[in-house]
Amino acid sequence: MKPLGISPWIPLYARILLMDIKEQLSQALDKVVDDFKQEGLISQEQKYKFNVDIPRNRQFGDFSTNLSFLMAKDLKKAPKEVASIIMDKFNRELAPAIGKIEIAPSGYLNFFANQGFVHDVIKKIETQDEAYGHTSAGNGLKVQIEFVSANPTGPLNVVSARAASVGDAMGNFMKAAGYDAFKEFYVNDAGVQARLFGESFRVRYLQLFGFENEIPENGYHGEYLIELALLAKNNSYFAEYDDPQSIPVESFSKVGLEWMLQKQKEDLSQFGVHFDCWFRETSLHADNKPLKVLEILKQRGHVFESEGAVWFRSTDFGDEKDRVLVKTDGNTTYFLNDIAYHHDKFERGFQKVIDIWGPDHHGHILRMKAAMKALGHPEDSLEILIVQQVNLLRKGEKVKMSKRAGQIETMEDLVKEVGVDAARFFFLLRGSDSHLDFDLEVAKYQTNDNPVFYVQYAHARVCSVFAKAAEKGVPILSTSQVDLNRLALVEEAEIVKILANYPDVVADAARAYEPHRVVRYLMDLATRLHQYYNQFQIIGDDVELSKSRLVLLKIVQIVLQNGLNSLGVSQPERM
RNA sequence: GCGCCCGUAGCUCAGUUGGAUAGAGCAGCGGUUUCCUAAACCGUUGGUCAGGGGUUCAAGUCCCUUCGGGCGCACCA
Numbered sequence: 001m002k003p004l005g006i007s008p009w010i011p012l013y014a015r016i017l018l019m020d021i022k023e024q025l026s027q028a029l030d031k032v033v034d035d036f037k038q039e040g041l042i043s044q045e046q047k048y049k050f051n052v053d054i055p056r057n058r059q060f061g062d063f064s065t066n067l068s069f070l071m072a073k074d075l076k077k078a079p080k081e082v083a084s085i086i087m088d089k090f091n092r093e094l095a096p097a098i099g100k101i102e103i104a105p106s107g108y109l110n111f112f113a114n115q116g117f118v119h120d121v122i123k124k125i126e127t128q129d130e131a132y133g134h135t136s137a138g139n140g141l142k143v144q145i146e147f148v149s150a151n152p153t154g155p156l157n158v159v160s161a162r163a164a165s166v167g168d169a170m171g172n173f174m175k176a177a178g179y180d181a182f183k184e185f186y187v188n189d190a191g192v193q194a195r196l197f198g199e200s201f202r203v204r205y206l207q208l209f210g211f212e213n214e215i216p217e218n219g220y221h222g223e224y225l226i227e228l229a230l231l232a233k234n235n236s237y238f239a240e241y242d243d244p245q246s247i248p249v250e251s252f253s254k255v256g257l258e259w260m261l262q263k264q265k266e267d268l269s270q271f272g273v274h275f276d277c278w279f280r281e282t283s284l285h286a287d288n289k290p291l292k293v294l295e296i297l298k299q300r301g302h303v304f305e306s307e308g309a310v311w312f313r314s315t316d317f318g319d320e321k322d323r324v325l326v327k328t329d330g331n332t333t334y335f336l337n338d339i340a341y342h343h344d345k346f347e348r349g350f351q352k353v354i355d356i357w358g359p360d361h362h363g364h365i366l367r368m369k370a371a372m373k374a375l376g377h378p379e380d381s382l383e384i385l386i387v388q389q390v391n392l393l394r395k396g397e398k399v400k401m402s403k404r405a406g407q408i409e410t411m412e413d414l415v416k417e418v419g420v421d422a423a424r425f426f427f428l429l430r431g432s433d434s435h436l437d438f439d440l441e442v443a444k445y446q447t448n449d450n451p452v453f454y455v456q457y458a459h460a461r462v463c464s465v466f467a468k469a470a471e472k473g474v475p476i477l478s479t480s481q482v483d484l485n486r487l488a489l490v491e492e493a494e495i496v497k498i499l500a501n502y503p504d505v506v507a508d509a510a511r512a513y514e515p516h517r518v519v520r521y522l523m524d525l526a527t528r529l530h531q532y533y534n535q536f537q538i539i540g541d542d543v544e545l546s547k548s549r550l551v552l553l554k555i556v557q558i559v560l561q562n563g564l565n566s567l568g569v570s571q572p573e574r575m
Numbered sequence: 576g577c578g579c580c581c582g583u584a585g586c587u588c589a590g591u592u593g594g595a596u597a598g599a600g601c602a603g604c605g606g607u608u609u610c611c612u613a614a615a616c617c618g619u620u621g622g623u624c625a626g627g628g629g630u631u632c633a634a635g636u637c638c639c640u641u642c643g644g645g646c647g648c649a650c651c652a
Contacts, residue, residue: 066594106595193652309650327650334652363647468611539611
């Protein structure tokens with residue numbers, strides 16, 4: 001891994017040269033605001049959260065700011081007038097990459113980058129290479145992301161797969177954006193469900209020996225337990241018992257859960273998702289964490305006893321009813337265990353905790369946040385995101401899922417059908433809190449209608465052009481060996497501008513917990529590349545021009561690689 | 576009944592922590608073309624941002640409300 005951002009040993013002039021143009025602009029504008037303060041035109045405490053945006057329409061410049069609107073009120077002047085004063089005060093030495101500055105009739109200040117900007121961006125991307133996109137936006141904030149966390153009582157389904165895609169990409173983008181991100185999977189290997197699973201497993205196992213037992217009412221009816229029972233029998237998992245009926249339920253639970261957990265780990269690993277920690281609920285109980293956290297809640301006065309149970313007064317925090325922590329049978333509830341787990345996360349030093357939950361848990365958000373508040377953790381230190389359900393389609397027709405028969409669409413089947421790349425990409429096509437229609441057929445198309453193909457092909461296309469260049473004896477050189485001034489087309493400047501924005505897109509995706517923004521970005525970049533390719537000859541008679549254009553393709557390739565890599569999607573050289 | 580998510584072009588969806596004339600793909604319409612890998616490319620039609628009210632210099636975006644969808648409301652996990 002290369003060092004993040006701008007390395008400290010680069011001389012000062014080079015740092016200014018390489019510094020993001022938006023950063024240049026922000027600082028120059030900050031200076032302008034300071035000047036206003038020096039002159040006493042606005043109060044010292046006044047702060048403006050102005051934007052430096054890339055306007056949609058090119059005629060509005062390469063960058064624009066709304067600062068004049070924000071200051072207009074305090075200065076009691078029209079925005080356009082304010083813009084004029086800002087322009088006068090604007091110190092151009094602080095923003096050498098800026099050429100022309102314009103005041104729009106509306107009052108916007110529009111900035112046009114000079115050609116040097118294009119060169120700077122190209123050099124920066126070439127230098128940073130696979131570290132391009134890394135920033136220090138997150139300031140090293142210690143963040144934990146917990147996701148998937150499916151019960152080890154069955155195979156992973158498609159919603160888990162979606163959560164895996166979202167959580168993993170988010171972790172990757174947060175790391176790139178300078179957060180200290182940690183990925184964790186909570187293993188629910190204790191409690192009622194674990195026991196029910198063991199009982200169900202036991203029934204399936206005994207059936208193989210001719211004992212006709214019934215699976216408990218709320219047990220697990222899926223066929224995978226029959227397969228597991230067969231496996232257990234054939235491999236003599238319970239060899240130490242002569243009589244199958246004498247095998248305790250606990251043994252079934254333990255063996256079954258470990259087997260399922262192993263299976264989940266393998267599936268996720270194959271999916272390209274790797275966790276920093278698999279946290280076991282049993283370890284929580286081993287340290288008596290639930291009762292310890294209950295004690296804290298008691299001391300803070302949020303607990304009461306009623307009807308033989310122990311309750312958390314969550315209504316104090318806006319919940320519609322109070323919640324049970326310890327049942328009348330003396331067992332702790334899932335809720336209390338989960339409170340203990342989340343409290344433990346903070347005890348481990350995480351400053352920010354992000355949970356990604358399935359749609360069936362969204363009713364629990366309020367009470368968990370209430371519990372964290374009750375424990376004294378800052379209001380926004382816990383963020384809970386919901387990954388919504390996935391509708392599997394086949395050529396527009398809904399794929400029938402019969403949960404009653406225990407048939408669920410498993411992650412394994414999905415990956416088997418469409419592959420890892422398509423699955424991971426499709427799951428990040430939409431915001432995670434909206435329902436996703438996943439068309440299995442479209443995901444397999446080898447055409448532009450398939451967004452994964454479209455983006456991956458952009459990468460393959462660059463590789464293909466490089467192969468052609470080699471064939472024709474045109475070398476792929478570094479920026480210092482070509483004349484970047486030959487990249488004089490508007491289309492080329494536009495592509496470079498998009499490339500320049502990549503670190504911001506990553507940082508924004510991380511800040512907003514919305515990894516799909518990067519997917520949108522990559523689709524946009526791919527579009528630009530395809531258009532450019534279709535319109536202009538990369539390798540032509542003008543060898544010098546060809547060399548320059550190959551450099552442009554090279555840096556496009558770098559960004560495509562960095563983006564796809566963070567998404568867990570491969571970058572094929574040929575398709 | 577209560578809570579959360581959603582409602583943007585014919586369809587599927589974007590819309591950058593409130594910013595300029597709301598965008599893309601598909602479908603439709605019109606045209607070009609066999610060129611470094613594609614039945615491809617280019618252009619174009621189409622929206623009262625579900626309806627109403629409010630805050631603001633500025634609202635698809637924030638607040639209230641109505642309608643219409645989805646999901647969740649266990650001493651299960």
